[in-house]
Amino acid sequence: MKKIVFLLISPLLLMATIHVKKDEVKNGDVVCVGDKAVVEGKVNGDLVAIKCDLTFSGKVNGDLVAIISGVEASEGSKVNGDLVMIFSKGQTEGIKVNGSRITVFGTPKRIFHPPFHKPQLVKIAGGTALFNGYKFMFNLLFWGICSLLVFLLFQKNIMLASSVLLKDPLKLWLYGLLIFLAYIVLLVIFAVLSVLLIGIPFLIIMVLLLLAALFFGYTVIFYSVGRLILTSETHAVYPLLLGMAIFSFLNSLFIMGTLISIVVFPIALGMSYLTHFGKKIPS
Numbered sequence: 001m002k003k004i005v006f007l008l009i010s011p012l013l014l015m016a017t018i019h020v021k022k023d024e025v026k027n028g029d030v031v032c033v034g035d036k037a038v039v040e041g042k043v044n045g046d047l048v049a050i051k052c053d054l055t056f057s058g059k060v061n062g063d064l065v066a067i068i069s070g071v072e073a074s075e076g077s078k079v080n081g082d083l084v085m086i087f088s089k090g091q092t093e094g095i096k097v098n099g100s101r102i103t104v105f106g107t108p109k110r111i112f113h114p115p116f117h118k119p120q121l122v123k124i125a126g127g128t129a130l131f132n133g134y135k136f137m138f139n140l141l142f143w144g145i146c147s148l149l150v151f152l153l154f155q156k157n158i159m160l161a162s163s164v165l166l167k168d169p170l171k172l173w174l175y176g177l178l179i180f181l182a183y184i185v186l187l188v189i190f191a192v193l194s195v196l197l198i199g200i201p202f203l204i205i206m207v208l209l210l211l212a213a214l215f216f217g218y219t220v221i222f223y224s225v226g227r228l229i230l231t232s233e234t235h236a237v238y239p240l241l242l243g244m245a246i247f248s249f250l251n252s253l254f255i256m257g258t259l260i261s262i263v264v265f266p267i268a269l270g271m272s273y274l275t276h277f278g279k280k281i282p283s
Helices: 004-009 108-112 133-153 155-167 169-196 200-229 237-251 256-274
Strands: 018-020 025-027 030-033 036-039 042-044 047-050 053-056 064-067 070-073 083-086 089-091 101-104 120-124 127-131
Touching: 018 030, 030 036, 047 053, 133 155, 133 200, 133 237, 155 169, 155 200, 155 256, 169 200, 169 256, 200 237, 200 256, 237 256
Parallel strands: 018 036, 025 042, 030 047, 036 053, 047 064, 053 070, 064 083, 070 089, 083 101
Antiparallel strands: 120 127
């Protein structure tokens, strides 16, 4: 494990396909970046896959580290050191690991997207459109519970942040986009450091902060959209539920869901941090 940080920095130019044949022995570390690797033989060192498709059926005397990669391992494959999976997925149950199995999340898609992907054809205004009914029900239930809980706990903060949203949404979108790019950089840094276990606490904190900002920001957007439609004085929960229902429906339409996310995601993130989670109006 002591060589991993060096390995993650120095071999970034190695983009060729790697193939360690069945009877072949590689002395030293093997690193694959951004391509494919097939390891059927023996590696006397560490095996590192970064944004790589790794097929593994051999033996590694050091550590096997996969970062943002897919790993397919056969029964009988062996790792004498640690098996570390960071934002990676695949079949690794067949690997015999003498060290520790360390998993940092899994695939990013499992974090941000629900496992409902079957499209259904429905009629809308006399025409035909792709509408994902499973995703709509999931959004309705998930965001209904989360936004209601956030609203009940932070109602005053949400109303204050709503006034900021209605004034300059474009500024919030740009600000949120910059924050998200900074998040990506920090997440990658802490993900790499988590190989040495140093970055795991920081990685967890970053993810929790991101989720908190999104839950708060989306709740403000739901409330603001509903308030624009319900012009008459009603209970504050009704605009929230209306905005949430509109978002759930649009987010379940083919292509429209992606466009909605591109618009709403940065605004939610930017508004949460620019208003300090609804505690102040920025100058």
